[in-house]
Amino acid sequence: MDRLKLATVWLGGCSGCHMSFLDLDEWLIELHRRADLVYSPLVDTKTYPDHVDVVLVEGALCNTDHLDMIRIIRNRTRILVAFGDCAVTGNVTALRNPLGSAESVLQCAYLDNADLLAQVPSEPGIVPPLLDRVLPVHAVVPVEYYLPGCPPPADRIRALLARLLDGQTPQLTASQIKFG
Amino acid sequence: MAAKTLTIDGQMISAEENQTVLQAARDHDIPIPTLCHLEGVADVGACRLCLVEIAGTPKLLPACVTRVAEGMVVTTNSERLRNYRRMILELLFAERNHPCAVCVSNGHCELQALAMNHGMDHVRFEYRHPRLELDLSHRLFGMDHNRCILCSRCVRVCWTIEGAGTKSVAGRGAASRIVTDLNQPWGESTTCTACGKCVQSCPTGALFYKGATVGEMQRDRDKLEYIVTAREKQQWIV
Numbered sequence: 001m002d003r004l005k006l007a008t009v010w011l012g013g014c015s016g017c018h019m020s021f022l023d024l025d026e027w028l029i030e031l032h033r034r035a036d037l038v039y040s041p042l043v044d045t046k047t048y049p050d051h052v053d054v055v056l057v058e059g060a061l062c063n064t065d066h067l068d069m070i071r072i073i074r075n076r077t078r079i080l081v082a083f084g085d086c087a088v089t090g091n092v093t094a095l096r097n098p099l100g101s102a103e104s105v106l107q108c109a110y111l112d113n114a115d116l117l118a119q120v121p122s123e124p125g126i127v128p129p130l131l132d133r134v135l136p137v138h139a140v141v142p143v144e145y146y147l148p149g150c151p152p153p154a155d156r157i158r159a160l161l162a163r164l165l166d167g168q169t170p171q172l173t174a175s176q177i178k179f180g
Numbered sequence: 181m182a183a184k185t186l187t188i189d190g191q192m193i194s195a196e197e198n199q200t201v202l203q204a205a206r207d208h209d210i211p212i213p214t215l216c217h218l219e220g221v222a223d224v225g226a227c228r229l230c231l232v233e234i235a236g237t238p239k240l241l242p243a244c245v246t247r248v249a250e251g252m253v254v255t256t257n258s259e260r261l262r263n264y265r266r267m268i269l270e271l272l273f274a275e276r277n278h279p280c281a282v283c284v285s286n287g288h289c290e291l292q293a294l295a296m297n298h299g300m301d302h303v304r305f306e307y308r309h310p311r312l313e314l315d316l317s318h319r320l321f322g323m324d325h326n327r328c329i330l331c332s333r334c335v336r337v338c339w340t341i342e343g344a345g346t347k348s349v350a351g352r353g354a355a356s357r358i359v360t361d362l363n364q365p366w367g368e369s370t371t372c373t374a375c376g377k378c379v380q381s382c383p384t385g386a387l388f389y390k391g392a393t394v395g396e397m398q399r400d401r402d403k404l405e406y407i408v409t410a411r412e413k414q415q416w417i418v
Contacts, residue, residue: 089307090307098277098326178296179295180281180292
């Protein structure tokens with residue numbers, strides 16, 4: 001079998017899922033033998049390539065950049081995995097949703113609770129506008145597999161990737177789909 | 181007491197005539213998932229997780245409030261039931277705000293455990309993300325309505341075991357919520373005895389001891405069973 005083209009993406013999350021990915025330790029060497037990491041916060045590729053086999057998407061969709069990015073990812077990827085609770089449910093990133101629109105969220109964070117120099121940051125073209133609601137990945141594009149956990153422990157990531165490397169459907173046990 | 185003979189999942193069993201299908205099944209180690217059921221207090225059939233199929237009726241019936249009958253044929257674990265149960269769990273997660281990662285009950289939550297056991301790796305319904313209150317006015321306990329699934333266990337232990345009648349369900353449908361006395365802050369309640377039975381009964385992280393942080397809220401349900409057994413059977417069994 002050809003080497004798997006693997007990508008990982010960091011959207012609206014804390015990078016904890018990527019830290020957990022690094023926790024794969026020596027299995028990363030095994031992964032390296034069988035897969036190329038073609039795009040990731042951990043490598044220096046600037047644009048998301050075509051014909052990616054598997055992508056792990058960390059984080060929820062929080063701003064317009066995330067929306068654009070997830071559509072590019074979907075178009076160029078065979079198997080999209082929602083990686084961690086933020087991608088699967090919105091989780092901590094979605095805690096702002098009950099506050100209402102993006103405007104009221106910014107009002108709460110940067111004006112109401114500011115101690116000094118209260119102002120909403122605005123850098124058009126640099127800081128992307130927030131979405132009114134934080135969304136899980138599958139609310140916008142189809143997702144093949146879900147890997148819950150905050151973060152998913154390394155053995156859970158390995159259980160999923162090992163099956164995908166062998167061209168099989170991942171089968172996670174009850175304890176491997178625990179949220180939180 | 182007369183015995184009834186019935187079939188659950190192909191297994192012939194005999195049960196006492198006043199037993200529910202749930203009690204009969206559990207006496208024979210046949211698992212039926214439950215969430216609002218709590219040993220020692222009256223069942224209300226609120227959560228619908230214990231729905232079972234009974235031959236001869238097209239309706240699904242909640243095992244916790246359905247009495248056994250002679251010749252009854254019960255199925256507890258069909259494809260159809262598994263689908264509905266997962267759907268019920270997803271609706272519960274979508275209804276209020278349940279980020280397990282930052283919950284006091286993470287790792288000790290009945291809702292979380294049921295989701296795992298029913299293969300719920302994501303929620304297909306749109307999350308409602310309602311804006312709900314947190315009542316920290318009581319000196320010992322807190323109530324986070326974000327995590328409440330309206331199982332009414334706390335209401336039932338408060339009325340029937342403690343006899344205080346502090347907690348009730350107010351409102352209707354999605355606007356329902358647990359209230360204290362006449363919908364006032366818990367800390368101002370004149371009926372609450374601060375016994376903590378409601379906190380012991382809660383299946384999620386909605387009721388908690390103040391000061392508990394992520395994953396620290398563990399409950400001791402045996403205490404409730406101990407009180408009920410002592411009262412009803414005059415047996416002080418630990």
